[in-house]
Amino acid sequence: MFEAVEDLIGEHADLEKKLADPAVHADQAGARKLNKRYAELTPIVAAYRAWKQVGEDIVTARELAAEEPEFAAEVRDLEQQRDDLTDKLRLLLVPRDPSDDKDVILEIKAGAGGDESALFAGDLLRMYLRYAERVGWKTEIIDSTESELGGYKDVQVAVKRKGGAVEPGQGVWARLKYEGGVHRVQRVPATESQGRIHTSAAGVLVTPEAEEIDIEINPNDLRIDVYRSSGPGGQSVNTTDSAVRITHLPTGVVASCQNEKSQLQNKEQAMRILRSRLLAAAQEEAESKAADARRSQVRTVDRSEKIRTYNFPENRISDHRVGFKAYNLDQVLDGELDAVIQACVDADSAAKLAAA
Numbered sequence: 616m617f618e619a620v621e622d623l624i625g626e627h628a629d630l631e632k633k634l635a636d637p638a639v640h641a642d643q644a645g646a647r648k649l650n651k652r653y654a655e656l657t658p659i660v661a662a663y664r665a666w667k668q669v670g671e672d673i674v675t676a677r678e679l680a681a682e683e684p685e686f687a688a689e690v691r692d693l694e695q696q697r698d699d700l701t702d703k704l705r706l707l708l709v710p711r712d713p714s715d716d717k718d719v720i721l722e723i724k725a726g727a728g729g730d731e732s733a734l735f736a737g738d739l740l741r742m743y744l745r746y747a748e749r750v751g752w753k754t755e756i757i758d759s760t761e762s763e764l765g766g767y768k769d770v771q772v773a774v775k776r777k778g779g780a781v782e783p784g785q786g787v788w789a790r791l792k793y794e795g796g797v798h799r800v801q802r803v804p805a806t807e808s809q810g811r812i813h814t815s816a817a818g819v820l821v822t823p824e825a826e827e828i829d830i831e832i833n834p835n836d837l838r839i840d841v842y843r844s845s846g847p848g849g850q851s852v853n854t855t856d857s858a859v860r861i862t863h864l865p866t867g868v869v870a871s872c873q874n875e876k877s878q879l880q881n882k883e884q885a886m887r888i889l890r891s892r893l894l895a896a897a898q899e900e901a902e903s904k905a906a907d908a909r910r911s912q913v914r915t916v917d918r919s920e921k922i923r924t925y926n927f928p929e930n931r932i933s934d935h936r937v938g939f940k941a942y943n944l945d946q947v948l949d950g951e952l953d954a955v956i957q958a959c960v961d962a963d964s965a966a967k968l969a970a971a
Contacts, residue, residue: 617704620663627656651716659707666700669693709967714898716786717823718775720757720891724818725768726797731804732815733766735925738948739798739817740770743791745950747774752787757884758872771888773824788823793959795821795922802927812928816921822895830890830897838862839882844873861885868892923955937962 630653633639640646673693680686723739725732747754752774759770774787799816841856858873859881870888872881924933930944932955939958941947947955 617663617666617708620659620704620708623656624660624663627653627660630656655711659704662700662704662707666697666704669697669700673697705968706964709964712789712792714792714823714894715789717788718773719787719791720771720773720822720824720888721791721794722771722820722822723767723769724820725762725766726816726818729815730762730764730766731800731813732817733762733768734764734804735766735798735800735815736768736770736817737766738800739819740767740772742948742950742952743772743774743794746952747950749950750790752776756874757888758874773887775824788821790956790960791821792823793922793956793963794819797921798923798925799921800925800927802925822891823898824887824891830893832863832886832890832893836864838864841878857881859885861889863889863893866893866896868896934958 630649634646634649634653639649673690676686676690676693680690721743723736723743725736744754753776755773755775757771757773760768762768774791776787797816797818799814801812801814803810804813838861840860840862842858842860843856844858857876857878858871859878860869860871861882862869868889870885870892872884872888875881875884922934922936924931924935925944925948926933927944929942931940931942932944932947933940934955937958939955941954943951
């Protein structure tokens, strides 16, 4: 059992030697890559060594119990420890998403439902901002188009961790990647005089934020258009061509920004969005080619499908991918998303283990 871990232990030892060489750190990008892999392997190596040690302790305890019956209880305790370590090691060996520790750009777009959908998009934005605040992440609204009633037709938010080591599975992308899809709301709109329940929806798109080293973009492949900003924004709105739209000609991917005061700032923000979208498209294409079979087995967390219903009259939230249901919608909308997200994480891990 776990024979493959021996190869990982050898890789871990090799990485340790390389990272001890000062010459390696002259290449900062290469050193970061080695450090990242070393950090991924360290908890696996530690868990495997503990698992192996407990196995040896069980053999010793059984020999003692054959002569002294009082050691039987110790054997049972050690066997339970081994079972726990076995489960832990299995989870650590689940193939990791290489983007799990990346920051993200989260986009929310109003869908069918007009003003009510835009108000719901605003509720979702508040939910994610509150959740980020609870877990200690930073947020920055990059671009937004507000609706007349105070909601959002669309809004884009950068969500970042504040620094320091990231525990496996606790990165921004590792948690928020399950939020992408169609979110449906059922409630009585403020504009409904008859008290009837309406159904509307908003779409959420989550992409890992790409660094320049992740995606190489040829400036000759870009078409950059400038235009006048529209909507709320102060005296500079509609007076200068400060809004920027960037089109990546080979793929047709478009990113735009109009929230900042200067054309240069809007261009920088639009490039952030464009890099993230291109990275997401490249990863999706690679995953589609390399893992069609596995994707079909983890369909429970497919980001492209309608994923969740927010039922206000019943104070109920339902995640249709994994069968999660709870009656604390008010708390979830206030940022208590961990239980909902964890249900998706657990389902994804179980599917990957089954497919391994």
